[in-house]
Amino acid sequence: MSATTPETRERGFLDHVIYVLSENPITAIAFALFATIVLVAVFGPILAPYDPMESNAARALQPPSADHWFGTDNLGRDVFSRVLIATRLDLMISVAAVALSFVVGAAIGSAAGYWGGWIDAVTGRFVDTIMAFPLFVLAMGIVAAMGNTVENIIYATAIINLPFYARVARAEVRIRRNAGFAQAARLSGNTDIQVLAFHIFPNALPPMMVQISLNMGWAILNAAGLSFIGLGVRPPTAEWGIMVAEGANFVVSGEWWLAFFPGLALMTAVFAFNLLGDGLRDIFDPRQRT
Template structure:
């Protein structure tokens, strides 16, 4: 397995870039207090809108807060919200998709209609509505994103289960006396997880964009919480005045985070598919 992984990385520089970018985010999360000497929430009106310099590497915002410190600390907030939401959606959506794919009937149809109702709304608009109802707190944003992502994981697993449940190995397991629980979790689920694993990285990237977007329009976390979308929003009004650094650096952080998970998702897809892995 290690040899396969190493060979894959040697042939795919994009995967290496994704891992490096992810590593930078992990470093920012773990060592944020040692990477900057400024507080991410402490304002200094005398240092308002200072351009990038040796004192403030990324400059300061309108309140005088150090943008570099806020970008570093925002990595914790954005990834905490995104990873928590996706983890909850995965833990709930996978078993639900497995059950409604294996047992077809009225209850399965009802669950699918609920998913249809949730996904009939534009995901961003529904996210704004739910956050507005629940309150603009970090955990509330995570819960809202989890609710939006559960149907995605459930549908992905259900589609795989509908195909796998008719395979000969399932009939053989049933003939050997295996229970439905054993067939679902020992025989079908391991073969159906590959698309869901790929969906994790895609959903994390989407969650980062949604978190930043909600904060940008004022429906996400509130000031002075360091969050990339909130920082882009606070600097957008100064862009026309030539104050580019307030929005540029948190915007680049969003790009790096989403790109890293997109590249890792592509790598996970290749490595989890034996036919693709062996060919590449």
Template sequence: MIAAQARHVGWVLRSNPITAVAAVAATLLCFIALIGPSIVSYDPIASDVASALQPPSAAHWAGTDQLGRDVLARIVYAARLDLAIAASAVFLSFIVGALIGSVCGYAGGRIDRFVGRLVDVLMAFPLFVLAMAMVVALGNRVENIVIATAIINLPFYIRFARAEVNVRRDAGWVEAARAGGEGHLAIVLRFLLPNVLPAMAVQISLNLGWAILNAAGLSFIGLGVKAPTPEWGIMVAEGARFISTGKWWLVAFPGLALMLTVLCFNLLGDGLRDILDPRMRT
């Protein structure tokens, strides 16, 4: 079974080299986020004014910022924080959204209509502005950024799960499960959800990139993580002040990290669906 699974993953990666590149990049990224901070030799917070604003060099590969902190070290530390925020936000909205969506898709009727309108209302707001408002109202803390990002992601998961469950609810195997003595709730949780997860995995990967952008965006306008903490959005915001004087590395490197991360998750999406879908296996 495991060997077959490995063969299948190998086949997907071989037949789709872009997925393979994205998978390698994503693995590398997670690796950096996990153990990067213990490898880099500079403190990301302690300032060293003597060596402020140095361009990239052998000692500081990505240069130093206005307080003399090593930019590369800050990028590496920030990777952990940004990925953690994005991953927990997406995880949260995925779990909650999949549950609400599949119950609506299965039950239909009044619950479905009510939740559907609620989602419509939520989506009528510009989502980033909504996230800003939530962070302002709840307080400028990491967990609130996670919650705000999760809530603005929620409508996509609810709609997606609803649509996927809705087309399957009259399938023979669902009726067979009922004839086999399964109640409605158990059917949603144990039969329908596992079947819609592969399709939703694509959504997770796409949303991870989006959630990272969202978190960085909040920090960029001063509503996210607070200043001395290394975070890509803050780094870009702070660096932007120096760009007119030619200190490009303050913006370019964190911006590049952000861009590559988002790109990598977007590219991973389709490959993930192929890997997770049992019907794609031989």
């Protein structure tokens, strides 16, 4: 328990991040993977050696080589370029979906956990209703009914993820509802909303961070899954799910690279997000900082 004077506080946070990363190499790997994914999403179009849409029948179905690192597909498009370009779309869908379900889920869950009573009963049943469906089938249904657009994939993914946030938020808020610091906040003149928003909710964040990171991976998989079965992004857009779906037809005839590389990208992303959770919790929990 050593001193943390004001001027060293910012530095303290940085030290803490470095400590968490060095203490747990897996977290460091996850952060490195995550950073790579974000960089690729941002700079993908600049990094891509070829136009992802440009077909060239003469170069169709070439195996990986120095020119085409991941080979070419049945229309002669460069698989490497398409995998890079697709990162932005997949990441955008999952970030937007997770952000949406986090905001709505946390609001619903916090209210239910804080006030209980009929709010808890109503939101609880609503969340149970969502959970009662096989989630992927529900997402399929939503996209099929609302139409095949990127926004609708985001809404569908957000809706099926919502129960997880609502439940975590409810549980975390509920155990702190009558904690000493919440009572003290009421005595300090905070209204119920203020107690919830400024005192209780920030303390519920660390476990929700874990949920966010696990969910990100799941959301990417979900978006790709929808595209894979033809209910998501439409060809010829570069997207990992479609690329796997299209490439799957060629695996039997030996052209494995069409499906393998987008699949690998998908797997890496899911893997990185899942590993990120613990590290995020350690970083955002002030009590982990000594």
